[in-house]
Amino acid sequence: YFLFPPTLNSGKMSFSLHLRRLVGKTVTVLPRGARGWIRSASSWGKYAGGFQQESGESTAGGSGSRRWARGAFLLGVAASGGLGLLVSQRRRLDSGGEGSLLAVLPELQAAEKEKSELTRQERRKQHFKLHSSYMYKGEPYMTPRDFLESLTQDELRPCEHEFLDDKMVSNILKKTPSRSKGSSHLFRDMWDTGILSYGDYLFLITALIESRRQFEVAFKMIDVDRSDYIDLQEFSKIQETVTKQKDPKEQKLPKTTLTTFLFGSWGNQKLYSTDFFKFIEDLQTEVREIEFNKYSGGSPTISEEDFARILLRHTAWDLDPVLDRLRTRLRRRRPVSDGAVGISFQQFCDFCQLLNTLDDFAVAMTMYTIAGKAVTEEEFGRAAHVCIGVPLDQTFVSTVFQIFDVDGDGKLSYREFLAVMKNWKLRGFKMKQQKQHGPWAEFKTCVKLEMKDK
Numbered sequence: 001y002f003l004f005p006p007t008l009n010s011g012k013m014s015f016s017l018h019l020r021r022l023v024g025k026t027v028t029v030l031p032r033g034a035r036g037w038i039r040s041a042s043s044w045g046k047y048a049g050g051f052q053q054e055s056g057e058s059t060a061g062g063s064g065s066r067r068w069a070r071g072a073f074l075l076g077v078a079a080s081g082g083l084g085l086l087v088s089q090r091r092r093l094d095s096g097g098e099g100s101l102l103a104v105l106p107e108l109q110a111a112e113k114e115k116s117e118l119t120r121q122e123r124r125k126q127h128f129k130l131h132s133s134y135m136y137k138g139e140p141y142m143t144p145r146d147f148l149e150s151l152t153q154d155e156l157r158p159c160e161h162e163f164l165d166d167k168m169v170s171n172i173l174k175k176t177p178s179r180s181k182g183s184s185h186l187f188r189d190m191w192d193t194g195i196l197s198y199g200d201y202l203f204l205i206t207a208l209i210e211s212r213r214q215f216e217v218a219f220k221m222i223d224v225d226r227s228d229y230i231d232l233q234e235f236s237k238i239q240e241t242v243t244k245q246k247d248p249k250e251q252k253l254p255k256t257t258l259t260t261f262l263f264g265s266w267g268n269q270k271l272y273s274t275d276f277f278k279f280i281e282d283l284q285t286e287v288r289e290i291e292f293n294k295y296s297g298g299s300p301t302i303s304e305e306d307f308a309r310i311l312l313r314h315t316a317w318d319l320d321p322v323l324d325r326l327r328t329r330l331r332r333r334r335p336v337s338d339g340a341v342g343i344s345f346q347q348f349c350d351f352c353q354l355l356n357t358l359d360d361f362a363v364a365m366t367m368y369t370i371a372g373k374a375v376t377e378e379e380f381g382r383a384a385h386v387c388i389g390v391p392l393d394q395t396f397v398s399t400v401f402q403i404f405d406v407d408g409d410g411k412l413s414y415r416e417f418l419a420v421m422k423n424w425k426l427r428g429f430k431m432k433q434q435k436q437h438g439p440w441a442e443f444k445t446c447v448k449l450e451m452k453d454k
Helices: 015-027 031-059 063-088 090-095 101-131 145-152 166-174 186-188 198-209 212-220 232-243 248-252 257-263 272-297 304-311 321-333 345-356 358-370 377-388 395-405 414-424 439-453
Strands: 132-134 139-141
Touching: 015 358, 031 063, 090 232, 101 145, 101 198, 101 304, 145 186, 186 272, 198 232, 198 257, 212 232, 212 272, 232 257, 257 439, 272 304, 272 345, 304 321, 304 377, 304 395, 321 377, 321 395, 345 358, 345 377, 345 395, 345 414, 358 395, 377 395, 395 414
Parallel strands: none
Antiparallel strands: 132 139
16 A cells, blocks of 8 residues: 555556655655665666556566566665664664754754744734735724624725824724723724724734633733733733734834723723723624624524534635535434534534633643544543533534544544644634645555455
């Protein structure tokens, strides 16, 4: 299965090309001595691949089969030599000395992480500019409507920047409601009457995707005197803490709709922890309502298919096969006469709350895999209950399994689930999760299908 994946039999890929792809993925991380042997294996693979094709076309004397056997033998010799060198250099690799992978990998990992973080910041900045309606002193600013649409709309609303002066900004800020009028319709009520900076945007995004515990820790760290309230200056420190970014350009607009709402027109009001966490909860509820109502059409529930569309919206997954598989399994699970059960808004909110504690959930799932246990629906529900404090509906858990259980064995591919969910809660700002392709993925799929048949 490893040397002859299904693509070889279908004629989509030659054996020599297949082997060179394997070598290309391997040779860059091997010691120099082993690279020569592996490259030799690639050359002999090309030689053997030519004889494989010739043996398929030959009809006389079996000479093609003998040539193919000779090529395969030489390939095995070259590969065995490369593996022998790997074993002999194990001590040098573990020692961390010159030429060791252990000496180089930390630097490579740090550089890759820094590059990934920079890419994410650039993507967010570009996303903010594309959805902003205002321009003030050369910097883009969002309206509350812009912010909501940047999260919930698939297509960009065509608009041109409106250039603001100091008087126009002052008139916009005067229309900001007081904190006592806060609700889960705040941003929809303000709509086009408001102005949000890039720093506000990052803070609001973080408030949507992180758990309450992180903000509780940040609030207590800033509230040094344990007074249970913070001022505007201390709030700016919370913004820097949770967004991990400090941009000097944001000083061009000292007051925004967000800070005016939380601290008053003069910026001198105290923000107590209860009001702070209520604002975050209202924001999360408002965005979830918009995402839910987009598919519910006024109904109290959405279908399982629409739930799958919401989950896979910010990923590179091919949606049609997932929906087909989900429909088939749902028909088997319940009779047609029972009708559609659907997913309620409360179930959707509970699942979103689970995504905000995804790191804790990943730890719980890892405990099962360390113990050598596959993740079943029961274990999934128990881990979710521990993380969010409320049990998930069993029918809802079963729907999640039907979406991510590709093999149909009743076990969850939790690593793929976590990767997709992390990307979804970041609203696509992380690099899109791609389905695995290539020889190794084909080999694993082939073995799974063979074991399933047996």
